[in-house]
Amino acid sequence: MTDQKPVISCRNVWKMFGPQPEAYLAGLDPAASFEAIRADGYVPAVRNVSLDIAKGEMLVIMGLSGSGKSTLVRCMSRLLDITGGAIEVEGHVIGDLSERQLIDLRRNKMGMVFQSFGLLPHRTVLDNVAFPLEMRGQDIHARRARAMEVIELVGLGGREDYFPRELSGGQQQRVGIARSLAIEPDIWFLDEPFSALDPLIRREMQDEFLRLQEMLGKTIVFITHDFDEALRLADRIAIMKDGAVEQIDRPDRIVMEPATPYVAKFTEEIEKARVVHASALAGPVNGLSLSGDAVDGSKTISQLARLLVNDERSILPVAGPDGGVIGALDKQRALDVLFGEAQ
Amino acid sequence: MTTVATDAPVSVAGQSRLRMAQVLFGAALCLALAKGLLPDAMIRLPEAWVLPFADWFNAVFNFMRDDLGLVHVTRAFADGLDWFLDVTANLLYGKNRWPRIGPIPWSVIAVTAAIVGYALNGWRLAALSGLTFVWIAVMGQWQWAMETLSVILIAAPVSVLLGLVMGTLAWRSARFRAVLNPLLNVAQSLPHFAYMIPVVVFVGVGPKAGAIVTIIFSVPPMIRMTLLGLQKVPTEVIEAGQMAAATPWQLLRHVRLPTARTEILVGVNQVIMQCLAMVVLASFIGMPGLGQKLLQLLQALKIGRSFEIGITIVLLAVMLDRCSKAWAMKQPVHMEKGTPWAVRHRLLLIWVFATVVLWGLSLIFPLLHEIGRREALSLADPLDVAMDWIIATLDPVTQWLRWFLIVWVLIPLRDGMLWLPVSAVLVFLMAVGWAVGGRRSALICLAYFGLIALSGWWDRAMITVYTVTFSVFIATLIGFPLGIWGSRSDRRAKTVLLVCDTLQTFPSFIYLIPVIMLFGVNDVAVVGAVVLFAAVPLIRYTIEGLRGVPDAQIEAADMSGATRKQTLWSVRLPLALPTIMVGVNQSVMFSLFMVIIAAFIGTQDLGQEMQRALSSSDVGKGMVLGLAVAFMGLMVDHLVTVWATRRRKALGLG
Numbered sequence: 001m002t003d004q005k006p007v008i009s010c011r012n013v014w015k016m017f018g019p020q021p022e023a024y025l026a027g028l029d030p031a032a033s034f035e036a037i038r039a040d041g042y043v044p045a046v047r048n049v050s051l052d053i054a055k056g057e058m059l060v061i062m063g064l065s066g067s068g069k070s071t072l073v074r075c076m077s078r079l080l081d082i083t084g085g086a087i088e089v090e091g092h093v094i095g096d097l098s099e100r101q102l103i104d105l106r107r108n109k110m111g112m113v114f115q116s117f118g119l120l121p122h123r124t125v126l127d128n129v130a131f132p133l134e135m136r137g138q139d140i141h142a143r144r145a146r147a148m149e150v151i152e153l154v155g156l157g158g159r160e161d162y163f164p165r166e167l168s169g170g171q172q173q174r175v176g177i178a179r180s181l182a183i184e185p186d187i188w189f190l191d192e193p194f195s196a197l198d199p200l201i202r203r204e205m206q207d208e209f210l211r212l213q214e215m216l217g218k219t220i221v222f223i224t225h226d227f228d229e230a231l232r233l234a235d236r237i238a239i240m241k242d243g244a245v246e247q248i249d250r251p252d253r254i255v256m257e258p259a260t261p262y263v264a265k266f267t268e269e270i271e272k273a274r275v276v277h278a279s280a281l282a283g284p285v286n287g288l289s290l291s292g293d294a295v296d297g298s299k300t301i302s303q304l305a306r307l308l309v310n311d312e313r314s315i316l317p318v319a320g321p322d323g324g325v326i327g328a329l330d331k332q333r334a335l336d337v338l339f340g341e342a343q
Numbered sequence: 344m345t346t347v348a349t350d351a352p353v354s355v356a357g358q359s360r361l362r363m364a365q366v367l368f369g370a371a372l373c374l375a376l377a378k379g380l381l382p383d384a385m386i387r388l389p390e391a392w393v394l395p396f397a398d399w400f401n402a403v404f405n406f407m408r409d410d411l412g413l414v415h416v417t418r419a420f421a422d423g424l425d426w427f428l429d430v431t432a433n434l435l436y437g438k439n440r441w442p443r444i445g446p447i448p449w450s451v452i453a454v455t456a457a458i459v460g461y462a463l464n465g466w467r468l469a470a471l472s473g474l475t476f477v478w479i480a481v482m483g484q485w486q487w488a489m490e491t492l493s494v495i496l497i498a499a500p501v502s503v504l505l506g507l508v509m510g511t512l513a514w515r516s517a518r519f520r521a522v523l524n525p526l527l528n529v530a531q532s533l534p535h536f537a538y539m540i541p542v543v544v545f546v547g548v549g550p551k552a553g554a555i556v557t558i559i560f561s562v563p564p565m566i567r568m569t570l571l572g573l574q575k576v577p578t579e580v581i582e583a584g585q586m587a588a589a590t591p592w593q594l595l596r597h598v599r600l601p602t603a604r605t606e607i608l609v610g611v612n613q614v615i616m617q618c619l620a621m622v623v624l625a626s627f628i629g630m631p632g633l634g635q636k637l638l639q640l641l642q643a644l645k646i647g648r649s650f651e652i653g654i655t656i657v658l659l660a661v662m663l664d665r666c667s668k669a670w671a672m673k674q675p676v677h678m679e680k681g682t683p684w685a686v687r688h689r690l691l692l693i694w695v696f697a698t699v700v701l702w703g704l705s706l707i708f709p710l711l712h713e714i715g716r717r718e719a720l721s722l723a724d725p726l727d728v729a730m731d732w733i734i735a736t737l738d739p740v741t742q743w744l745r746w747f748l749i750v751w752v753l754i755p756l757r758d759g760m761l762w763l764p765v766s767a768v769l770v771f772l773m774a775v776g777w778a779v780g781g782r783r784s785a786l787i788c789l790a791y792f793g794l795i796a797l798s799g800w801w802d803r804a805m806i807t808v809y810t811v812t813f814s815v816f817i818a819t820l821i822g823f824p825l826g827i828w829g830s831r832s833d834r835r836a837k838t839v840l841l842v843c844d845t846l847q848t849f850p851s852f853i854y855l856i857p858v859i860m861l862f863g864v865n866d867v868a869v870v871g872a873v874v875l876f877a878a879v880p881l882i883r884y885t886i887e888g889l890r891g892v893p894d895a896q897i898e899a900a901d902m903s904g905a906t907r908k909q910t911l912w913s914v915r916l917p918l919a920l921p922t923i924m925v926g927v928n929q930s931v932m933f934s935l936f937m938v939i940i941a942a943f944i945g946t947q948d949l950g951q952e953m954q955r956a957l958s959s960s961d962v963g964k965g966m967v968l969g970l971a972v973a974f975m976g977l978m979v980d981h982l983v984t985v986w987a988t989r990r991r992k993a994l995g996l997g
Binding site: 074077079103104106107110111112114115116117118119120121122123124131132134135136158161162163165166176179180189 | 577580581583584585586587589590593597598601602604676677678680
């Protein structure tokens, strides 16, 4: 993480559905339980959430359906107005923006991808992708040229005259992705973009997505209910339950040190060796005498399995991205992780 | 635990509801049996109690017309409309008005229709559309058909536009929606004639009155479909529009309305069909065209000629319906890249070419331009011969049927209905209401029929009730078995549904032709027409209900070793019943409409009074009679809806 100001910053955000949410929230004990609020006839879709998202970071918000993750991301893009707290995007409190300012923000900074694509059925691929540009009044040649660029980028070149109905699910989502990228947003919201696709296509789209992200380096908020997907993509994961964030951390740490029993239940079935990186498992050097070749800290334990089993050293040096030694890996601990005996 | 807890109060409520209903049934029975002992006021309301609703309506209408000067507004609007009507009249049948181009040769119109049909749904629709116009021209009905079409051509777009605007407003404002909804409910159950009388008062008679009554009559479904379409747009599509930073207006224009395209076009289809139905009936207020011709011929009992016109109206109805439905269902398809302009616009070019060629040819061969009365073919003579033969052959049967029905069924039933004391009927209806939906429904039933009693038209209303009840009963006897038969296989269901679809597109007027042919002008003919018209929705919903039963249930029944009959009675029918009841509901509505239309072949019910109100332009009386019919329909609608909703919930069908 960088030490720059966060791009998105949520402070004690509440989103309450019910007859008079503001008044109810004002008189509410912040520690009130989910069930107590439900019993009063209100639904706390987002409950006292505070988090920061740094520039260029990919935060994956994970939770089961009804956990409030989609609501939270709609609060960040102000598709929904929040009930309490504040959300700042690039230093602006978005709750205070006028309609005009909000439209400007969306026209220049934000893009969003939807679970069931949200394409306009009567427009061709090209016109769908150019839609946000049309809305901001770009002239037809400029917007078509730009739309073609993004269509090529997502690998749909040659299909620009098709209608959404004529495309497969995966292709339709590529159109959705292209549309969200058309205005070159800095912040990219993806609401379960691959959930409606079948597993093989999902995998392919994840790879495609990682390729795009490597190229574009945007700030990303990615929603999913699929823990494997979260582990694959995330810089950090926020796990939500009943509207509250249970834990927000790097994938390794969520797996190795779940903060609550709920998170622990999630991670139980995960093959930890495939998630945990050598650098995360390494302890401080602390004057230990390290010898021999260092292992690459960015590799997962499972990638290092053969080496770990064959190596005779009990403690191995771990190298950072620049090649310098950053820590010491206790082989026994690594093997415990590998064979699923780690605590 | 929870199911027990929620089930218990429901069944207790159900039981107490039934007990109350039984008590009321008993009371109604006592009132009927003790008629001799009842005071007169409980048998028929005394004159003094009858409220002068008609005078009140007249007062309001007169105030609006004269004091508010609304008549000037409506006349101005009508004159504006008249200008447009003149344009289509000139183009289609050469009325001497601007732009003075017409009449367009019939051959050009037929080819245009065929090409439109092809563009919408391929060769078969092209053949249907083209041949419809060829038939019209060849049979020498061009002038009348074009008079009718020239009004539809203006009325339908106006009505679509009005419906779109009002539907959008209703979608935007919950308050407007709350006001509009009950109004639409009443409007959609008012019989056709009720619309005509105020139009005659505000506009007069003739084509423009016909156009206006058509517009008013056909707007409600468009409003509903627009509202439905806008409400059904998926949230994510709207959010995508918002994230693309569309302003509210851009969102409506570029996102919401286009995404609601299918519903809106289904609305357009309904508008067109309503327009056709009304424009034919508008002959009663001096609208020229096919309807007027048919009316004259029917009144003169010229069966062969009226049959010909009937075919024309049916062909037009089916063609308009298929074309507009095809348009609604048509999905955009892309052209391969690099397709040349001429290929992309192939049909347009063919059309331009065909028009030019045919127009040119029609200057040389006048028969391609217009087929006069003398050159026209007519099937009337052979048809008349055939009809006479059929009638003569069937005569013993129809004679007997007519005698039997009139003497042994219709007259006793009618007399029975008229004999019943008002109080007994009202209490009976409350009992039905209570059994179905508890106190609220009972009060609703009482209010609807109580108002009819207070209006002073009780006896006429009872005659309508008896005709409708008896007809729907017969329609059920026919429609139900047919529906069960039709639902047995996919192919059969498809065929029967197609036939039903087609029959439903016919304007109600058409149904009168065969029954008058067979039974002459009397009550049996009326009942026959109503039965025919009312059986169609019954068959349709029976099939849809039975076919809609989830496969899992059927498979479970099969694996439990049920025979086909057992499956039908214990699984399919109970699960299909809510849907079938919707069919019964529609059947009642259709019967009410038909009974009123059938008035002109001689009935003694509300419809005949409505005809009198029409000929004397009595707005108040017309409105009261129209509302009396609407209230009957609304009461049945309420009962069936409440029942079906509860039943669906109980069956877990959503």
